[in-house]
Every structure is written in C-alpha cells, then in structure tokens.
C-alpha cells in the first residue's frame with residue numbers, strides 16, 4: 001500500500017519536536033524508512049538528534065539525496081491558536097499544527113515518495129540517501145553539518161540533493177531555489193571618553209561617529225545584482241547606547257548590521273570592507289571602533305543545468321506550474337550541502353510558516369509527494 005504523506009505529516013505534527021527536542025519524530029521516520037528497506041543510523045551529536053538513511057548500493061553510479069528537518073519553532077502565543085498546535089487536525093481540506101509547512105509535510109512527502117519507490121524497485125544502479133536533522137531552526141551547529149561529517153567519515157556520497165523546505169510564496173509549484181544569498185552580521189563598538197556635556201573639550205563622544213559610519217555603510221550600493229541574484233542589501237539592525245542621563249557624554253556606543261549578499265561578494269570580502277571603513281573612521285575622528293563578524297553562510301548557486309531542469313520539469317508536470325528559479329529568502333541547510341554536491345530546494349507554499357495557526361493544504365502535500373516520486377523515477381530513468 002502506498003504511504004499516505006498526509007497521515008505521516010499529521011503523525012509528525014503530533015510529535016512535539018521544538019528545537020532541540022526529538023519528540024518522537026525521528027523515531028517514527030526511522031521505523032517507517034526501515035520497514036521500506038532503508039538502513040538507518042542515528043547520528044546524534046551534542047544532544048542534537050539526526051537521522052541518516054540509505055537505500056541501494058554504495059557503488060551505484062548516482063545517488064539521489066533528500067534533506068529536511070523535523071524540529072519546529074516554538075508555538076508562541078498558544079492562546080492565539082484556534083487549534084491544538086500539536087494536534088495534527090484536518091479541517092476544511094487543511095492540516096493544522098506547528099510544522100505543517102515548515103517542514104514536516106516536506107519530510108513526510110519525500111519519505112513517502114522514497115518508501116513507495118524502494119518497495120517497488122530493485123536497488124540496481126540506484127541509491128537514495130535521506131538526511132533529516134532535529135536542529136535546523138536552532139543554531140544548526142550539530143544538525144546537517146553532523147550528518148555531512150558522518151558521511152565524509154563513512155565514505156557516503158550523494159550525487160545531487162534536494163531540500164524539501166517550503167519554497168513557494170503563494171501558489172504550489174511557482175518557485176524553486178537554486179541558490180541562496182549569504183549572510184554576515186557585523187557587531188560594532190565605538191569607544192570614546194565619558195564626561196560632562198558642559199565640558200565637551202574633556203570628552204570624546206562615540207555616538208555621532210558611529211552614527212556617521214552606519215549612515216555611510218547603509219548608503220553604499222554593494223552591487224546592482226548578478227545574473228541569478230537580486231542586489232546585495234545591508235541593514236543597520238540596532239544602535240545601542242543605553243545612556244539614561246542627558247548631561248553625560250557616554251563612553252561607548254554599539255551597533256549591528258546584517259548583510260544578505262549575492263555571488264559578487266564573500267563573507268571575507270565584506271568583513272574586509274567593513275573593517276576598512278571602521279579604520280578610516282577611527283583615523284579621521286580618533287574614536288576607536290572595534291568590529292566582530294559572524295558569517296552564517298556564504299552565497300551559493302547551483303547553475304541551471306541537467307539536475308535543475310529535472311526538478312523543474314517534475315514540478316511543472318505534477319503541479320501544472322513552471323517554477324521560477326530563485327535565490328531569494330533566508331538561509332537554509334542547503335548552505336552546508338552545497339559543499340558536498342549540487343543542491344536545489346523545492347517544497348510547499350510557505351505562507352504560514354512560524355505563524356500562529358500554521359497549516360497546509362492537504363492536496364499540496366499529495367502534489368509534493370508526486371513531484372518527488374516523479375523526480376526519483378526521472379532521475380534514475
């Protein structure tokens with residue numbers, strides 16, 4: 001009997017797997033995949049639960065990978081929900097609950113498609129690897145990276161991989177992701193000399209200096225966009241002095257910027273640029289400015305080609321909509337997988353992800369399973 005991806009999604013929603021709690025979600029998937037002939041290994045690291053599953057010959061000429069996560073963001077204001085966030089209830093043709101779109105339905109769809117495939121196919125020249133983490137919504141240090149480390153240690157390789165995150169803004173099938181922008185955060189601290197505002201010659205005020213640096217960074221046009229990417233964008237996200245006194249020049253001011261950048265830049269080139277701007281400001285003003293960086297991910301692109309075409313064709317055939325090849329949106333675990341093999345993302349409509357009353361159209365889950373099923377048969381044809 002074919003596996004019902006809707007029932008599987010509902011069962012997963014009933015596992016309260018708020019990051020980093022396993023909640024029974026990976027156990028359920030391990031059982032389901034094992035019954036369909038997969039070899040499953042739990043690759044937990046530092047308290048983060050992860051599942052690795054393989055089917056078929058390690059020496060197969062091509063191995064198709066699927067990646068996803070079972071952890072979910074917290075419920076938030078539970079009183080605002082009109083349904084049980086962990087109930088997995090079906091009402092008005094929709095399945096409700098935390099993780100309904102992001103992304104228990106995506107995981108259920110590819111697991112159901114893969115189980116159908118393996119129960120009716122001989123593992124000859126075909127192999128499938130499924131990696132599922134319990135930490136994508138958190139800091140992700142021991143999630144998909146732990147699975148990829150495990151694969152490197154055990155000689156496991158994927159030829160291509162698809163991530164089942166929600167990728168469609170409004171209509172099922174309208175968008176897939178062939179890359180992502182990178183993300184870097186810069187933390188600036190300007191240090192001056194505190195003193196009485198009535199005696200400015202005895203003080204050095206870091207506030208206008210840091211404010212002018214932020215204005216300069218913010219006004220700078222990083223690029224005009226590239227072939228597959230929108231222009232890079234810098235936002236000043238906070239500016240903090242915390243000075244309650246109106247007669248004191250503060251000693252210190254802090255600010256933070258975040259840049260979402262395209263393939264015209266790297267985390268290193270942007271940190272060099274921001275560090276140089278800070279240094280020039282210090283040289284001009286005498287106010288010392290310290291800056292620290294955190295690079296959450298580099299930008300990457302899986303250029304249009306055979307694999308991208310295969311996925312786009314499966315989406316168009318099953319949904320009737322030709323997907324846009326996009327690089328927009330936030331980061332995802334594809335940023336780690338891109339170091340291993342070509343990776344693209346396709347999943348459901350993401351409108352309600354992380355929201356109160358998160359839900360998904362039941363028909364979309366079935367359509368998504370059909371897309372993944374078609375992708376598998378086309379990939380190994």
Ligand SMILES: [Zn+2]
Pocket residue numbers: 069102103136165166
């Ligand atoms: Zn997600």
